[in-house]
Amino acid sequence: MNLVSPTLRPATPAGTPNLPAVVAGGDAIPAIRQYLRIALRWRYVIIGSVVACAILGLVITLLMTPKFTAAATIEISREASQVTNFQGVERETSVADQEFYQTQYGLLRSRVLAERVAAQLRLVDNKAFYKQFGVDQDNPAFREVNGRYVPAGRAERQRIAGEILIKNVAVEPTRLSRLVAIKFTSAGAVFSQKVANAWAENFIQTNLERKVQATSYGRNLLQRELGQAKERLDESQRQLVTYAEQQRIINLPAQGSGENQTAERSIVADELASLNAALSQATADRIQAEARFREAGRAGSSAEALRNQAINMLRQRRAEAAADYQKLMVQFEPDYPPARALQSQIDQLDRSIAREESRVSGSVQAEYRQAAERENGLRQRVEGLKSNYLDLRRRSIQYNIYQQEVDTNRALYDGLLQRFKEIGVAGGVGVNNVAIVDPADVPQKPSSPRMLINLAIALLAGLAIGGGLAFALEQMDEAIADPSEVERRLGLPLLGSVPKVEGVAPRDALLDRKSDLVDAYLAIQTSLAFTTEHGVPRSLAVTSTRPAEGKSTTALALATMLARAHKTVILVDGDMRSPSVHHLGGVDHDRGLSNYLAGQEDIGQLTFEMQDLGLTAMSAGPIPPNAAELLTGHRLQQLVAKLLETFDHVVIDSPPVMGLADAPLIASRVEGVVYAVESHGIRSSIVKTALQRLLLANAHILGGVLTKFEARKAHYGYGYEYGYGYGRDKG
Known part of the structure; x- marks a missing residue:
């Protein structure tokens, strides 16, 4: 989502570098790196899914009943051996006709063949067979009388038995050959062998019967055609003789025979x-x-x-x-x-x-x-x-x-008669194009379950589920996790990231010049030096989306870093609703910003010194009934102008943006705004809404600072870990 439209982008001062306050989005991350980042961030979810699926796969494998697979190999030829020169009624298959083999594979999986095997092996009324494959006995077809199934349900039982066999049989053609393996899997090794062999034998029988039936059908059809042709021949001969008698036409018989035969x-x-x-x-x-x-x-x-x-x-x-x-x-x-x-x-x-x-x-x-x-x-x-x-x-x-x-x-009758004789001879020969190559043997070891394959499948399934969960969580997660997302999700230039410190106050951490907190804010100060032609903006405000995101600490740290750079700096507490700067100086907030905004002119009475940090501070002053009304006038702009006459930089600790009108009013009166974003603390959609409010107020957003950042929780490491922390920030 493009956070800033060109019409809402605040204009940069003349002579400043063309560094946008808010960009539309960071450079596109390569897909592989993005997926790797998601995997690293949600690695524990993925690992948990993989482990859970592996354990589940192991348990299921151990609980599975061993099954045995028996295989019988048959050869299916395109053309049957020609015992006679007569042809049947079936069409001859060409060499390139792949439909022939696909048809044969379909016939091997046919319901009729399965029911025939079930009937031959006497499985239709076999209770152990149905029990072995877990068939529901509540079906009326399995009703028993005197310990036997009722005959009325035999057709239904035969259908069910055929379906069971079809589900457990596999037809596997050997590539680039005429061999086909018929495999049957069950809990019994001997039973699997019987079914596989019976399947091959019955397929050959049905193939022969199908040819005989086709020939018989052809013979019956030709016989009917012969009868009709004979009737037509007799009728035409009677018409010819009757007409010859009526017209007194007497012809002599034909002379000669064969090709030398002449007409009458x-x-x-x-x-x-x-x-x-x-x-x-x-x-x-x-x-x-x-x-x-x-x-x-x-x-x-x-x-x-x-x-x-x-x-x-x-x-x-x-x-x-x-x-x-x-x-x-x-x-x-x-x-x-x-x-x-x-x-x-x-x-x-x-x-x-x-x-x-x-x-x-x-x-x-x-x-x-x-x-x-x-x-x-x-x-x-x-x-x-x-x-x-x-x-x-x-x-x-x-x-x-x-x-x-x-x-x-007569010619039609003679042709049909000759064809009828040929089909009779061809149908009686009984040729077949299917032969058993290897009958099935009793399998010596189970074909399933396979521990390694099941574990591999479980691991792949766990990886897929974990990846799906990680991707779903990534899509639902709107938290800012690492510095790169400040620019990618929010469209803000990243000024720097601040580590989360625990067990030490922010003020004490700033006094230790060797702390990671000081190094982080020195880097942020350096980034701010490139935002304008004259370096660090002379007046800037530090704000955030909501309280406790580290904006007050950021304002104090920036003022401290500027002071240590031999600049005169004043820190102004602009949060008149929940002031905090006076706590850092050990004073009260009886005098401060609200007094000046209310009309007091003497600025010196409103400030106090923070000698250990080398800067001057101004508290928020007495809490007014409505802080936004004080900020609406021109007094804040006058204050900033007067302070810049005395100080090199004015840093304002601004209130949060959401729910208040104070922050946009203060942001519009300063040269630039530094936006603090808490790592893993706030949704990016809320931050975008807050940034949009600042842009509508014509604020110049210098960039974002990622606060309370923990490298170990980030999407990828940065080569070091921050080991310090700081207490709860009130601002």
Whole structure:
């Protein structure tokens, strides 16, 4: 919290160093040093917590029942050994699929597995088992009849037994391997071994059963799908046959088998193909017959006639007869009878040749007409079949749709049937991907309690609790413990710290120039010398938050130190409500500050000398009805001015700030204020409030003095201890 805002900071005199009266806060303490400071301050709290936790941990460890842990090791493979080439319905796990192993670890901790182990080991109705694990017998499930549990609560007891086993079992996978340790802990070594081994065996059994169940489920599902596919196939076949009967579509069965199998062919298509082939052959025959016919039109030159054997024989006989006739004509006349006979024979042969040639020509013509007629008949039949085939094609569109549906249903049915057979074979093999590597042995020594580990945990817990308590106490503690907190918490420049002295009066301690009290105030005087350009402020007031914080001792000590520095000093008792300076001088307070403030001008009658300390003092004077009214006027300012004409320094022992208006009034009339703060005596929040009042009065706070400081109670030591003390300060 920033104690002073820039608008409230009192202005320093001209020519003085820029040393703020109140700073916003000291330099930030490193976190490690701050924690170390807290630990050192509350070391006894931390040590007490550690010791208490250590004792508690030791007692608990000694009272704990020894427990034994048995471990069985199993191996979980990603893929089971493939006995057949058939695959089950479960998805194969990839190498990088870590979900597989996490699933297996979860199955090892499943409730069903625990209840199965409990049932196998007959723990459900075992009274000793429940007693060993401290199960509450008030549950209705544990009601007994004739010394035995009632059957009605068996399901509840089995659930409770499974929960007990799950709480005491541990599944510990071995890193970067497929090995898993199943550990069970109980008060009985043999019992732990039985449970660990039973757990591993039942996990393997459940794994196998799960695979069989998955395969059985797949088989049942495929069986239902097969039934539905069979119904769809039969229905589609009935639709196909019915439509074929209605449309008079007759197809021949498929030819060939396997990859060479062809689709069904209709009779019309086959007949059209056959007639079309016959038409092509008839056309070729007709063209050939036509060529022979046209060639036969040229008489004597027909190829058929040339190939005819009878015509060739007749022509040969005619040629012989003609040769004989020509021989006779050499000697005889045409009228020669043998010559006429030969001529008659030749004529007869010519007529026979002509008749044979005519017969051959008629045969070629008849063959041509027959070929042409056959071609025309086949062509008419083919044209008719073409019309029938086109009509069949139109009527076969829906038929083909039905046929495709039949083929699809048949393919689906065949695939499901094949898959059904494969699953049946794969499900009957019973492969497993879990194997027991090391069965559990009977543990030879307890696994818990472990004395050293428990003590270490207790020490750590005590350290944590102690640290938490120390931190909480530090947050709640607002006391100013050591000099560094004056600047850190209050925002005041530290002028010095004053040790707490006991067994000696402050005045006597000041008379001993070798005392630690004198050394401390000499250091404070030195610090004050740097607050202004002219050294120690000529007029200053010493105040505190509340009474008995050491402000009067500080005022007396500062006046004494200045006097020993060969300065003329006057100590003014400004606390007119509870005066104390007159006690130090051994005089009464019949005359003093209140007299001057009331109007008396003779200052010499109001002062007295303190020869042993070398200074002059002014008591508070008679206690007025209202001291604040006297301080409100300008008389105090005149007094300070007159005293500075005679003395080098004026030190005023001011009243406390809280609850009174006197201190702000006095602080506004002097050059600077020294603020006394009691170590471990007041909360910092109250001091901040008091400082804020002084700042509102435009007071120039030179710095703070930590009084009654004990190094042994501080957050950290300062290298020495103060050994003196002083009595109760009234001021």
